[in-house]
Amino acid sequence: MTLKGFRRCVARADIDGMMDPDIAAFERMAARHWQGTERAQLGDWLLRAAGGFTGRANSALPLGDPGIPVERAIDEVEAWYTQRGLVPLITLAMWPGAAPGPLETRLIRRGWRLRSGPAMVMTARTALIAGHRQDPSLTIACEPDAEWLALYRFDGRQLPPAALAVLLSAPSQLFASLRRDGHTVATGRLSLAGGWAAITAIEVDPAWRRAGLGTAVTAGLAAQAAARGVQDIFLQVEEDNTAARALYLRCGFKQRHRYHYRLPPASK
Secondary structure: OOHHHHHHHHHHHHHHOOOOHHHHHHHHHHOOOOOOOEEEEEOOEEEEEOOOOOOOOOOEEEOOOOOOOHHHHHHHHHHHHHHOOOOOOEEEEEOOOOOOOHHHHHHHHOOOEEOOOOEEEEEEEHHHHHOOOOOOOOEEEOOOOHHHHHHOOEOOEOOOOOHHHHHOOOOEEEEEEEEEOOEEEEEEEEEEEOOEEEEEEEEEOHHHOOOOHHHHHHHHHHHHHHHOOOOEEEEEEEOOOHHHHHHHHHHOOEEEEEEEEEEOOOOO
């Protein structure tokens, strides 16, 4: 083999090892459930932006070959997000316990650091989740109303302007609300895309926690998915959110893989 051919093989191995193919296929599907208001392709990499509302809608998803040398692709990611006034983020997804792959190794060498702790992707059969006790007062709508939006929080704050567009970004979505004493006290969102259902935006008023409302919303949304013939459901939850993880484990979700973000050393 010539030196040129050897270098081509090494570069190809780096690209093939960036993300496990099964995870890449799943993440490609999952990206349709929660999309940025602006999207661009860098080869097989997906760039997403939405004014900084959530990491999922404001990070690069490296799903394969960027079409250019990887070091240059990282530079392009930095430039794309910087031009939009956003912190450059790259999503890195892997199986539990896996060592950093070639792309993350490159990022570490360049000083890219972890933004926060990892998140877990959890999956289940829709019928299993729908089998939990449901609340007959749960209401379902095609769009979130003012009370739904007022209860849902982003990093503990009210939603930014881009939030509604992201919440409505899937090919199809439904919004669940539970009311007590005339007020919305629990919310959730169901999205449908790529043959899967996804649950996001589960929120319970602090005054009504530990009353089973999170489980009721989760079960009710799963029932909506089952009624539409969708057999599999997933969600994403931060690993350090022990209360939410415990709820989903009780419901029957199991961990599939995990992901985290890295950002350049100069970013805040």
